[in-house]
Amino acid sequence: DAGITQSPRHKVTETGTPVTLRCHQTENHRYMYWYRQDPGHGLRLIHYSYGVKDTDKGEVSDGYSVSRSKTEDFLLTLESATSSQTSVYFCAISDPGVETYEQYFGPGTRLTVT
Amino acid sequence: SQKIEQNSEALNIQEGKTATLTCNYTNYSPAYLQWYRQDPGRGPVFLLLIRENEKEKRKERLKVTFDTTLKQSLFHITASQPADSATYLCALVSNQAGTALIFGKGTTLSVSS
Numbered sequence: 001d002a003g004i005t006q007s008p009r010h011k012v013t014e015t016g017t018p019v020t021l022r023c024h025q026t027e028n029h030r031y032m033y034w035y036r037q038d039p040g041h042g043l044r045l046i047h048y049s050y051g052v053k054d055t056d057k058g059e060v061s062d063g064y065s066v067s068r069s070k071t072e073d074f075l076l077t078l079e080s081a082t083s084s085q086t087s088v089y090f091c092a093i094s095d096p097g098v099e100t101y102e103q104y105f106g107p108g109t110r111l112t113v114t
Numbered sequence: 115s116q117k118i119e120q121n122s123e124a125l126n127i128q129e130g131k132t133a134t135l136t137c138n139y140t141n142y143s144p145a146y147l148q149w150y151r152q153d154p155g156r157g158p159v160f161l162l163l164i165r166e167n168e169k170e171k172r173k174e175r176l177k178v179t180f181d182t183t184l185k186q187s188l189f190h191i192t193a194s195q196p197a198d199s200a201t202y203l204c205a206l207v208s209n210q211a212g213t214a215l216i217f218g219k220g221t222t223l224s225v226s227s
Contacts (some may be wrong), residue, residue, distance in 0.1 A: 031213055033213075040219065041219065042203070042217045042219035042220060043203065043205075043215075043217040045214070045215070048213060048214075050213065052202055058214075074162065087145070090157050090158075092157070094167075094212070094213065096211060096212065099206050100148075100160070100163040101163060101212030101213075102160035102163065103145060103147070103158075103160065103215065104160070105137070105157025105158050105159070106157055107156060107157055108155070108156070108157055
């Protein structure tokens with residue numbers, strides 16, 4: 001998985017609780033992304049980062065916040081989890097110098113909000 | 115709004131045949147289109163990128179075409195094998211920096227021996 005780890009890999013939490021997912025990379029890639037994948041919707045971008053402390057919203061950013069204080073770490077926070085945020089969350093990284101624009105994905109975090 | 119569709123959720127073929135997967139898009143003119151493979155319980159893995167000025171791209175048993183007039187990309191796997199069974203995703207690269215991808219929902223290919 002190209003030097004990308006996600007933690008935790010599985011989490012069950014209750015509605016209304018805060019949740020933080022962590023993505024860690026050892027590739028020193030500039031760009032990092034958070035996606036969610038749901039049946040019938042495919043992969044959808046939540047937020048992405050183009051450098052330390054530089055982030056921007058994606059297609060489905062409502063209810064999520066992110067932070068990137070170091071090149072290698074990108075955190076996704078659900079301030080108050082809802083059942084609609086039950087999903088599989090993938091982190092990805094990319095290097096703008098790679099001409100194929102390929103993104104390398106982590107193994108995913110399965111989050112269940114009860 | 116930009117929309118990307120993969121023609122079928124599932125495709126079943128016999129080993130040795132050619133699998134053809136379709137990706138159609140509307141309301142956009144992407145400079146690039148990518149194909150990824152995803153195995154159950156794992157993240158997607160990049161396979162190929164094709165640019166708008168390229169008609170065809172090949173990599174081993176894989177071939178991708180890109181028709182900007184039809185707004186369609188075709189993904190072929192020749193001499194398919196059971197190990198090719200997976201979900202295949204197409205993705206539009208929707209900005210010049212290559213940072214914004216719009217994914218299709220995927221087609222799950224099953225190759226039987």
